[in-house]
C-alpha cells in the first residue's frame with residue numbers, strides 16, 4: 001500500500017451522564033482522552049449518551065474509526081441482564097446503558113475497532129447476552145475493589161495478576177503468560193456473553209478479566225482493568241493502545257489491520 005497521507009482516526013467515546021449541582025452533564029474522564037491522543041495517536045470525540053436521541057446508530061458510527069468504552073462508578077442496570085435489583089442507592093446511568101448497549105453490536109458488526117474498559121467491558125458482556133456478579137466479594141470471589149481512601153496511585157496501582165490465555169491476542173501483545181493489573185470494580189462477569197472468547201483470568205479466583213469477540217471482523221477487546229492509567233509507564237498498555245490506534249488507522253486507509261490481528 002503506497003504511503004498515502006491519511007487523516008488522524010476519530011475515536012468515539014460515549015459519555016457518562018452525571019448530575020453536577022442542579023444540571024446534568026455528559027462527561028468522559030481525561031485519562032481516557034489522553035490515552036486515545038497519546039497512546040493511540042487518534043482524535044477523541046465525546047459522544048453524548050442520548051440513547052435513541054442519537055438517531056440511527058449505523059449512521060452515527062459512519063463518523064468514527066473506532067470506539068472506546070470507558071470505566072464509570074455507575075453500574076449497568078440489572079434488568080439488562082435479568083439480574084436481581086440493585087441495592088438501594090446504587091448509582092446507575094440509564095442513558096449510558098441505552099446508548100452503549102445498542103452501540104456495541106453495531107460497532108462489532110461494522111468491523112469498527114472497539115476497546116472496552118471496566119464498566120465498558122461489563123457493558124460488552126451484557127450486550128452479548130452475558131450477566132454480571134453485582135458484588136464479587138459477596139459471591140465467593142476475591143474483593144476486586146480499590147481502597148477509596150488510598151492515594152490514586154495506589155488505587156490504580158498493581159493489585160493482582162491475570163493469566164493470559166496462551167496464543168490469545170493479549171498473550172501475543174504482552175509476550176508474557178501473566179500480567180500484574182490494577183483492580184477497581186465491584187462487579188464482574190458471571191455468565192460470559194455468547195461469542196466472547198476469554199483472553200485473561202484473575203489469578204486466585206479465575207474471574208474473567210479480558211475477552212475478545214470471536215470471529216469479529218476487527219479489533220474487539222474488553223478489559224476489566226484500567227490500562228489507560230499512566231499507560232506510558234506500562235509496556236503492555238502502550239502496546240494495547242498502539243494496536244487500537246493501528247486498527248483505527250487501517251480503517252482510515254481502508255486496509256486490513258496488521259499486527260496482532262494479522
Ligand SMILES: N[C@@H](CCC(=O)NCCCC(=O)O)C(=O)O
Pocket residue numbers: 029070071072073074075117118119120184185186187188226
Ligand atoms: N461500576 C462498575 C465498573 C467500575 C469502574 O468502571 N470503575 C472505574 C471508575 C473510575 C474510572 O473511570 O477510572 C463496578 O463497580 O464494577
